[in-house]
Amino acid sequence: MKKVRIREILDFLKEKGDYPFVFTGSLEGTIEGFSSLINYKDKTMTWIKSNQAVYDKRRRIALCIVQEGVSFEAEAMIVTPASKAVFFALLEEFYGNQEDGSRIGIGTYIGERVRLGENVRIGNNCSISGEISIGDRTRIANNVVISNRVTIGSGCEIQSLTVIGEDGYGYSEDENHKKTMIRHYGGVQIGNDVFIGSHVNIARGTIDDTVIGDGVKIAPTTHIGHNNRIGRDASVICSQLFGSVNIGENAYVTSSVVRNQCKIGNNAVVGMGSVVTKDVENGITVIGVPAKKMEKR
The missing domain is CATH 3.40.1390.10 (MurE/MurF, N-terminal domain)
Incomplete structure (x- = not known):
């Protein structure tokens, strides 16, 4: 060295x-x-x-x-x-790693409607197409897919094999239980200084956008369902968030499953291995299956 x-x-x-x-x-x-x-x-x-x-x-x-x-x-x-x-x-x-001078990697497709800020770097074999805006100094690694309608702020880092902006999981069902997948028409809004780890999926909203606030940190293998709203400076670690989940500011959710429509309050903590089926109030810690408030001993 x-x-x-x-x-x-x-x-x-x-x-x-x-x-x-x-x-x-x-x-x-x-x-x-x-x-x-x-x-x-x-x-x-x-x-x-x-x-x-x-x-x-x-x-x-x-x-x-x-x-x-x-x-x-x-x-x-x-x-x-x-x-x-x-x-x-x-x-x-x-x-730190020295940049090789290439702003756009080999085999990467950038669509005509994509807008890139200053000093954006994109790795190899990425596909970025649709109404996409990427802010200054954002770094995107290899084999990343960003599609449909996505806005990404400045100073973000997106690691390899992440998918942002594809349709989420939603369907209509008739009396014979025949299921028809529902197309999504919302987008994804990602704030400034957001970290998104590898193998993360962030689904677009069905009508309204999925929103990731400034300073949010998302660890690898996390799923962010359609219509989720993740508050400023929250941490979501190796977790599965179903549709329309609302995570408060500076909340901490680790290795857990959160049911659709649930709200996690500001500064709340969801402990490892939890299954959240009800709203979590501001500032409390829950853990378990189903997740319950942790009592002091």
């Missing part, structure tokens, strides 16, 4: 100005890459977030990003209340 002077690291953090920090040690030091604390490699940068961290205390640490309040010793330290954010900002700046 390339060598980086500690002085360069501090200059970057000062220029960025997002994180308060205090530095101790020599400005003339140099690091040669990064490593985890438990598997520390000589002359690298590492990170500690807790006094409970397990590591070899005999090792000489060249540079450590230290969470404020944690007791630690290293040749050079950057102490900050945002150690995780600082560490990964440094990795991205000095060791």
Whole structure:
């Protein structure tokens, strides 16, 4: 890995100005890459977030990003209340993947009505067609399908094998139980700074749009059904949301199934393995099958 002077690291953090920090040690030091604390490699940068961290205390640490309040010793330290954010900002700046210069990947189809913002990058073998708008600095990986009517904000990341804007699952049924699939006519609205993991499906609305708010983070293998509304800064992790689900702001839903028409309140938490069949109030935690309020013991 390339060598980086500690002085360069501090200059970057000062220029960025997002994180308060205090530095101790020599400005003339140099690091040669990064490593985890438990598997520390000589002359690298590492990170500690807790006094409970397990590591070899005999090792000489060249540079450590230290969470404020944690007791630690290293040749050079950057102490900050945002150690995780600082560490990964440094990795991205000095060791992040280098772009190959291609804005649009090989085998990718971009329809005539698609509008791309500045510095948008799209990977290989994607299909983007319909009334599509993609905001500045959004990154789309390989084998992604975006179709029909979709608006994506700025600074988003969409990982490989995700599908956005296809019809959801809905049908009409006659007296003989013959089912006829219903075409969808809504779209998908995705805000700014949204992360969408791999193998995610976001269905278009039947009439009104499916809406994903600013700052939402969606983990791989999640299904977002038609007419869903996901509030600002919510996290949806490896879950299945059926039609017309409403997730509140800063809610946290992990590895769960949410019944159609259910509402998850602001700042609510749905624990792992839950099946939600009723509305969840603001600020409470539910878990189980069916999901019930977690009582303090």
